[in-house]
Amino acid sequence: MRKLLNTLFVTTPNSYLALKGETIVVTAGEDHLGQVPLHNLEAICTFGYMGASPKLMHACAERNISLTFLSTSGKFLARVVGESKGNVVLRKTQYRLSDSTNESAKIARNFIFAKVANQKWILERMTRDYPMRIDVPAFKKISATLSEYLQEILMVQDLEILRGLEGQAANHYFRCFDQMILQQKDDFFFKTRNRRPPTDNINALLSLAYTLLAKDVSAALENVGLDAYVGYLHRDRPGRASLALDVMEELRGVIADRFVLKLINKKIITGKDFFAKENGAVLLTDEGREKFINAWRERKQEPLTHPYLKEKINWGLVPHAQAMLLARHLRGDLEEYPPFLWK
Amino acid sequence: MENNEDNYLMLSGIQHFRFCQRQWALIHIEQQWAENVKTIEGQHIHEKADQPFIREKRHNKLIVRAMQVRSHELKTTGICDVVEFIEDEQGIELINEEGKYIPVPVEYKRGKPKAGQEDIVQLVAQAMCLEEMFVCDVPKAYLFYDEIKRRVEVEITNELRDEVRFIFKQMYNYYDRRHTPKVKPGKHCKSCSLENLCLPTLIDSTPVRQYMERFL
Numbered sequence: 001m002r003k004l005l006n007t008l009f010v011t012t013p014n015s016y017l018a019l020k021g022e023t024i025v026v027t028a029g030e031d032h033l034g035q036v037p038l039h040n041l042e043a044i045c046t047f048g049y050m051g052a053s054p055k056l057m058h059a060c061a062e063r064n065i066s067l068t069f070l071s072t073s074g075k076f077l078a079r080v081v082g083e084s085k086g087n088v089v090l091r092k093t094q095y096r097l098s099d100s101t102n103e104s105a106k107i108a109r110n111f112i113f114a115k116v117a118n119q120k121w122i123l124e125r126m127t128r129d130y131p132m133r134i135d136v137p138a139f140k141k142i143s144a145t146l147s148e149y150l151q152e153i154l155m156v157q158d159l160e161i162l163r164g165l166e167g168q169a170a171n172h173y174f175r176c177f178d179q180m181i182l183q184q185k186d187d188f189f190f191k192t193r194n195r196r197p198p199t200d201n202i203n204a205l206l207s208l209a210y211t212l213l214a215k216d217v218s219a220a221l222e223n224v225g226l227d228a229y230v231g232y233l234h235r236d237r238p239g240r241a242s243l244a245l246d247v248m249e250e251l252r253g254v255i256a257d258r259f260v261l262k263l264i265n266k267k268i269i270t271g272k273d274f275f276a277k278e279n280g281a282v283l284l285t286d287e288g289r290e291k292f293i294n295a296w297r298e299r300k301q302e303p304l305t306h307p308y309l310k311e312k313i314n315w316g317l318v319p320h321a322q323a324m325l326l327a328r329h330l331r332g333d334l335e336e337y338p339p340f341l342w343k
Numbered sequence: 344m345e346n347n348e349d350n351y352l353m354l355s356g357i358q359h360f361r362f363c364q365r366q367w368a369l370i371h372i373e374q375q376w377a378e379n380v381k382t383i384e385g386q387h388i389h390e391k392a393d394q395p396f397i398r399e400k401r402h403n404k405l406i407v408r409a410m411q412v413r414s415h416e417l418k419t420t421g422i423c424d425v426v427e428f429i430e431d432e433q434g435i436e437l438i439n440e441e442g443k444y445i446p447v448p449v450e451y452k453r454g455k456p457k458a459g460q461e462d463i464v465q466l467v468a469q470a471m472c473l474e475e476m477f478v479c480d481v482p483k484a485y486l487f488y489d490e491i492k493r494r495v496e497v498e499i500t501n502e503l504r505d506e507v508r509f510i511f512k513q514m515y516n517y518y519d520r521r522h523t524p525k526v527k528p529g530k531h532c533k534s535c536s537l538e539n540l541c542l543p544t545l546i547d548s549t550p551v552r553q554y555m556e557r558f559l
Contacts (some may be wrong), residue, residue, distance in 0.1 A: 001539055002377075002539050010500075018474070065347060087373050087374050087375065088374075089372060089521045091371060110551075110555070114555075114559075117555075117558040121558075124493070147370065147472060147559065150559055151559060154555070154556075154559075193495075224540075225373070225374070225375070261555075297344065306549075307554075308548065308554060309542070309544065309548070310544075310548075311544070323541065324540070325542075327543060328545060329374070331523055333455065333523075333525065333526075333545055334545060334551060334554060335551060335552075336551035338548075338551045338554055338555075341554070341555065341557075341558050343558075
């Protein structure tokens with residue numbers, strides 16, 4: 001597997017990114033904020049409204065460094081994408097299968113199977129690690145229900161039925177979510193998933209984690225020559241990276257949800273790191289966002305053994321591994337797409 | 344389609360194909376590429392040869408660099424690092440040159456002479472292009488290896504010519520179907536820069552269905 005390089009997060013508003021030799025220079029007005037060699041970078045991710053020189057965009061596109069612009073609150077705005085990798089054969093196969101709802105269902109099924117299997121395993125892990133803190137029988141019951149959904153999902157031939165099963169399984173899983181918050185219960189409670197805007201602390205954290213993950217998955221897909229915008233479970237909608245959302249399904253729980261729970265349970269993020277607007281919208285403060293991003297970056301460096309490839313990689317490379325496996329399936333090397341199944 | 348050089352396969356691809364059919368397909372059909380130390384070294388060595396505007400005359404030799412060649416028979420186009428035209432009574436006449444010459448391709452390679460034939464078939468294909476373009480015989484050619492700083496002579500035999508024809512036929516067979524052959528993993532995977540794109544280990548991995556059913 002290739003090496004995982006660093007991601008540069010730029011959070012100072014009104015900063016400007018420019019290319020200088022083989023390095024990126026970040027300035028704000030007259031202030032020189034930093035300078036990093038490009039060859040160490042895998043991605044550059046900016047928050048807030050800042051500029052980047054065309055020369056830098058050019059250099060990033062050439063070197064396969066993804067350059068992403070997010071709003072201050074972490075909403076995706078734009079990404080600099082270089083020349084699509086030349087693999088037209090792969091992309092045509094991707095489109096052809098996407099046009100067939102039958103074929104789409106076969107691939108989508110595996111995304112959702114892994115999503116539910118991973119959710120189930122998150123619950124199982126909780127019962128094993130914190131039997132004194134959570135309602136074990138309730139968790140076991142929901143885990144058993146998810147097992148039943150898994151059986152059904154494997155048989156599904158139809159996208160609508162699949163979406164139905166996914167929704168029901170997600171309801172069961174999120175019913176346990178609040179119980180997995182073991183610390184700082186006054187500041188963090190989960191009732192239901194909400195966004196646009198998130199109206200409680202935990203939804204603000206989940207939204208940011210999902211955005212960062214979506215950005216990584218999009219970049220990984222495009223890196224192996226797939227079109228991040230043409231999906232199987234998520235159908236085409238202008239401007240939506242449907243395939244990235246598809247592949248993300250199986251990674252949401254194991255990467256984003258667990259990360260958010262850890263931030264709270266280890267008190268890395270506290271109630272002080274949030275700011276509530278008059279309308280109830282909740283934002284992370286600059287400090288809070290910095291803590292979030294640093295922890296996210298460290299998390300990416302943690303090792304695991306990929307369950308299908310049986311190869312030691314970092315968590316940060318999981319989206320890349322899945323993108324490659326999907327591409328190899330579409331090109332006919334694998335009879336089915338092997339999703340990421342965590343245990 | 345016929346005789347349209349735009350649709351011809353790249354000559355250098357024969358080296359990839361002889362080394363590993365899947366490597367060739369990943370590069371030439373799927374347009375995938377990755378660098379490693381070896382490919383960078385190779386580029387560096389070719390910088391020397393890749394100077395199309397330098398032309399040298401030494402005694403009985405005319406040395407030309409980065410010469411574009413093609414063969415309608417093989418349906419391939421490519422570039423010879425160096426072609427030496429050696430004065431020879433048995434040779435052919437060249438425009439703007441006195442005397443008669445035999446073309447001799449020289450291909451620059453990193454490392455040492457290899458156990459496999461991949462460098463040789465590439466050189467033979469170049470020789471066949473020159474034979475077709477100059478309407479002459481090219482009886483020998485050279486591989487220059489950077490590590491030993493010496494050239495190795497290769498005799499262009501009819502067996503080798505036939506093998507090159509056969510390989511191009513196979514290449515076109517895959518190319519027309521846009522088919523990437525399955526992995527045949529081996530020691531050669533270790534020196535392949537595409538190892539991480541090819542995933543040679545997939546060949547002996549568990550069937551996906553079985554892998555998923557373990558989680559039921």
